[in-house]
Amino acid sequence: MEILVYGAGALGSLVGGLLARAHDVTLVGRDPHMRAIREDGLRIDGEVDAHVRPRALTDGAHRSAALALVTTKAYDTDAAATALATGEYEAVCSLQNGLTEERLVAALDPVVLAGTASYGARFAEPGRVTCTGVGEVVVGALAGGPDPLAGRVGAAFDAAGIETTVAEDMPRRRYEKLAVNAGINGPSALARVSNGATVTGPAGAVAREAAREVARVARAEGVDIDGDTAVAALERVAADTAPNRSSMCEDVAAGRRTEVEAIYGAALDRADRADVAAPTCRTIASLIRAWEADHGIRGS
Ligand code: KPL
Numbered sequence: 001m002e003i004l005v006y007g008a009g010a011l012g013s014l015v016g017g018l019l020a021r022a023h024d025v026t027l028v029g030r031d032p033h034m035r036a037i038r039e040d041g042l043r044i045d046g047e048v049d050a051h052v053r054p055r056a057l058t059d060g061a062h063r064s065a066a067l068a069l070v071t072t073k074a075y076d077t078d079a080a081a082t083a084l085a086t087g088e089y090e091a092v093c094s095l096q097n098g099l100t101e102e103r104l105v106a107a108l109d110p111v112v113l114a115g116t117a118s119y120g121a122r123f124a125e126p127g128r129v130t131c132t133g134v135g136e137v138v139v140g141a142l143a144g145g146p147d148p149l150a151g152r153v154g155a156a157f158d159a160a161g162i163e164t165t166v167a168e169d170m171p172r173r174r175y176e177k178l179a180v181n182a183g184i185n186g187p188s189a190l191a192r193v194s195n196g197a198t199v200t201g202p203a204g205a206v207a208r209e210a211a212r213e214v215a216r217v218a219r220a221e222g223v224d225i226d227g228d229t230a231v232a233a234l235e236r237v238a239a240d241t242a243p244n245r246s247s248m249c250e251d252v253a254a255g256r257r258t259e260v261e262a263i264y265g266a267a268l269d270r271a272d273r274a275d276v277a278a279p280t281c282r283t284i285a286s287l288i289r290a291w292e293a294d295h296g297i298r299g300s
Helices: 008-020 032-040 074-084 101-107 147-161 170-191 195-201 204-220 228-240 247-253 260-274 279-292
Strands: 002-006 022-026 042-046 048-054 055-057 064-070 089-093 111-117 120-125 128-131 139-140 165-168
Touching: 002 008, 002 101, 008 022, 008 042, 008 048, 008 064, 008 120, 008 128, 022 032, 022 074, 022 089, 022 128, 032 055, 032 170, 064 074, 064 147, 074 089, 074 101, 074 260, 089 195, 101 111, 111 147, 111 170, 111 195, 111 228, 139 147, 139 170, 170 195, 170 228, 170 260, 195 204, 195 228, 204 228, 204 260, 204 279, 260 279
Parallel strands: 002 022, 002 064, 022 055, 042 128, 064 089, 089 111, 139 165
Antiparallel strands: 042 048, 111 139, 120 128
């Protein structure tokens, strides 16, 4: 399958590199990473070893492929959609944090699939990414139910050795992932602790309450996920990725913009619309926004 991976950061490079073991893959990212891949290929180390040679471009405009995977930071979704709108794809699938798919749907004609990836990835140096945890990919129709394109995408991932579930309950899974991100990302960034410590340490009550609030928002949106299920998912992911630092913790440590709006902003917009109280998510969002403002890196 011809696959374009838009957003060759750590996760995009890892997933794109794994897919390149079986497919014709084009990565779109930034120099010097793209230049290094063009010169010497992409090396994957850590829990997976591979050396592959995908195409590596700095501009994804006017391309075509069967599948475009969007793996940019959530705040770059609109830019990704603008570039992808100039190309031709049968399906576009997001593997991002936050509820970004609606923005892709608004800007693009092809079918937009929802996806999640639980792989751990760390950017090592230009041309090399480290797999810090072998996970799985889940893809499915954004609105839920069966989808033949999701089936084809799942089969393509499986053929490249990526364990993939084709799910018919993506609405529930998206909110479950949002609950996990709400529980781990903000608390880990604010306390500068690893994922495991967000639930095992003193931040645990905050993390669990944030996840419960997201489940409440989901129910108000008609998506059936109870608080205990959201907390169980949070505890599972925190345990599975215990030594890792969340993407938001890494962003804050590096002085970079965070995905606060795609995670907490999205949850709070929906909470406000449905008149659901989400005080913990609101507090976390305020603190992260304050940190961004103080560092002059607020996007909006
Ligand atoms: O998605 C993640 C992130 O870091 O953004 C989690 C699930 C917290 C894994 O680290």
